[in-house]
Amino acid sequence: MAVLLLTFGVAAPAFADRIKDLAQVGGVRDNPLIGYGLVVGLDGSGDRTSQTPFTVQSLRSMLEQLGTTIPENVNPQLKNVAAVAIHAQLPPFAKPGQPIDVTVSSLGNAVSLRGGSLLMAPLRGADGLVYAIAQGNLVVGGFGAQGNDGSRVSVNVPSSGRIPNGAIVERAVPDGFGSAGGAAPGELTLNLHEADFTTAANMVAAIERSFGVGAARALDAVTVAVAAPSDPGARINFMARLENLDVTAGTSAAKVIINSRTGTVVMGAEVKVLPAAISHGSLTVTIREDVGVSQPAPFSQGQTVAVPQSTVSAVQEDGRMFLFDGGTTLEQIVRAVNDVGAAPGDLVAILEALKQAGALRAELEVI
Numbered sequence: 001m002a003v004l005l006l007t008f009g010v011a012a013p014a015f016a017d018r019i020k021d022l023a024q025v026g027g028v029r030d031n032p033l034i035g036y037g038l039v040v041g042l043d044g045s046g047d048r049t050s051q052t053p054f055t056v057q058s059l060r061s062m063l064e065q066l067g068t069t070i071p072e073n074v075n076p077q078l079k080n081v082a083a084v085a086i087h088a089q090l091p092p093f094a095k096p097g098q099p100i101d102v103t104v105s106s107l108g109n110a111v112s113l114r115g116g117s118l119l120m121a122p123l124r125g126a127d128g129l130v131y132a133i134a135q136g137n138l139v140v141g142g143f144g145a146q147g148n149d150g151s152r153v154s155v156n157v158p159s160s161g162r163i164p165n166g167a168i169v170e171r172a173v174p175d176g177f178g179s180a181g182g183a184a185p186g187e188l189t190l191n192l193h194e195a196d197f198t199t200a201a202n203m204v205a206a207i208e209r210s211f212g213v214g215a216a217r218a219l220d221a222v223t224v225a226v227a228a229p230s231d232p233g234a235r236i237n238f239m240a241r242l243e244n245l246d247v248t249a250g251t252s253a254a255k256v257i258i259n260s261r262t263g264t265v266v267m268g269a270e271v272k273v274l275p276a277a278i279s280h281g282s283l284t285v286t287i288r289e290d291v292g293v294s295q296p297a298p299f300s301q302g303q304t305v306a307v308p309q310s311t312v313s314a315v316q317e318d319g320r321m322f323l324f325d326g327g328t329t330l331e332q333i334v335r336a337v338n339d340v341g342a343a344p345g346d347l348v349a350i351l352e353a354l355k356q357a358g359a360l361r362a363e364l365e366v367i
Contacts, residue, residue, distance in 0.1 A: 016246035026189030037121030052108035082110035099165035198250025
């Protein structure tokens, strides 16, 4: 644990990042798509239609569109068909005819989608319009097997799969290149991945050094507006230069993150501790249960019986106290904790005590 903290937390010299690594261009974003369809060709692992009537309803509708009508008094008992939900991400600047990957997940009680094929299904955006058509053979990474007695073995999740290049784009998203974020006409916006006033100010300074004073302005801690050419071709060349400019990112806020499930503690390099003294010690209680045998004397007509025996012991380790001076850095904290042999659980208790005493100059976050 201590090595983990020291490796990820010790302050490193400041270095420059490219603008393309710190921010994204306003209006350039993925768009989620969703659809509904049928997977066929399963090896008896599809929906049990008696419990998933929407699968039969979907099959009836599809066959009617293809010119085949199933009589109303006939209820198909299918095992090789599964109703599925389909979702995908439509990347920015995607044009009609380009392929995108799709993910397919079972909606009913299908055991596995392995070996199935998705029939043609439309994918819609948030506005309800169709932006892509999905179809193809599924790639399923999971495996499942079930016996007649109800026993079942499953590896990973066989009821979900992917189709690489499984959808064809049919409609392009309107181009919002640089138009989002409150930019004025003739400007494009850069939106930082993390809000930081220092990084925004440094980005404006870096852009002005390369393109002249007044070429950029910070709108807030996230958005930087940049004056850009109006001609599309010139704007592309301008962005190619802009996104490769080096910017010194601001240091992150002091924060300590504790994972309550695994006991992992990660501390940022800016964590500081005010003068404080901490006593560390622990009490170990051990309870041991044994079973003895009571054997009667010869010819006494007694019975041999088991006799439980409990042994309880307690060991109090010597308490140790260590002192944190004002402005103690993360490296000094880790070294002091290692010196007293604190376990990860003890470290969490120490940090919480420092926070309660007002000696920890950092945000304490439990996830």
